[in-house]
Amino acid sequence: MFTGIVQGTAPLVAIDEKPNFRTHVIEMPAKLLSGLELGASVAHNGCCLTVTAVEGTRVSFDLIKETLCLTNLGELALGDRVNIERAARFNDEIGGHLMSGHIICTAEVAKILASENNRQIWLRMPNASLMKYILHKGFIGIDGISLTIGEVVNNRFCVHLIPETLERTTLGRKRLGDKVNIEIDPQTQAVVDSVERVVASRKARLSATFKD
Template sequence: MFTGIVQGIAPLVAVDEKPNFRTHIIEMPDDLLSGLELGASVSHNGCCLTVTAIAGNRVSFDLIKETLRLTNLGELAAGDVVNIERAAKFSDEIGGHLMSGHIIGTAEIAKIYTSENNRQIWLRMPNVDLMKYILHKGFIGIDGISLTIGEVINNRFCVHLIPETVQRTTLGKKRLGDKVNIEIDPQTQAVVDTVERVLASREAAIAEDVVSVPKV
């Protein structure tokens, strides 16, 4: 479990490429190495990955086919950087919102508006069906960053970034057309899916009643 508060950025120093499989080796910031063990969970651009090897401050993670399909991690090369967050502990402050590290897909950066001390990013969701989970003032995870959703129009939505977010994360270096990982707030998803199931059940019951009414 994660909080969406990025703890640092880490350079990808090596990539071992295999068919439908990758191993990423990152240079973990020194202040995030304490207590790190094999099997631990670390968020990379919002995607929960498992530590498979530790050699000093170089830490390895395996990416399987499903991870490469759903996230932007398969497009990274040595020299790129990723947002990093260690798994949350029960005593940690939840400064963002609870996140699982399970990415549902990517969104494309469509527009960037920059003004003094402010940045607004508009994102386009290629999967229109997922827009039902994106609600004005709701929570969303973008490359592992907990953000509040701004305006929502058709298959686009925007987020507003403070200078701290721009400086501490990779979002400050994103350009038009770049892809970012998206995690939907699980509570929002549960509510929307439950309401849909209830309404579908009621509609089916009404339709069945209409069919069963005897004709005079």
């Protein structure tokens, strides 16, 4: 599990490309290396990946076809940076919201509105059916960052970014058309899906009653 509080960014220093498979090597910030072992979980742009090798400050991760299809990690090139978070431990402060590191889709940066000390980013979701989980003032994970949803319009929504977020993460470098990883808040998804099942069940019972 993760908290959505990005602990640093790391550059991609090597890529081993194979059919439907990639190995990424990043230069891990020194402060995040303590106790890092093979098999540990580290979020890259919000996507939970497993450590496959540690050589000094260089850490390797394997990306399978599913990860390359669902996330923006397959589009990265040498020198690009990723948001990094080590897996949460018991007694850690939950400064954001609990996140699983399971990316549901990518969203496109559709509009950027900048003003002094503020930035508003509008994102376009690829599937309108996912918008039922995008609620005003709800939680969402964007490239591994726990954020609060602002306005919601059709298949778009926005988030408001403070200078600290722009400085500590890669969101400050995003441009129009860029893709970001999206993780829906699991509690929101569970509630929405449960309500839908209850409503569908009641409708089915009513329909059966009238038929009788």
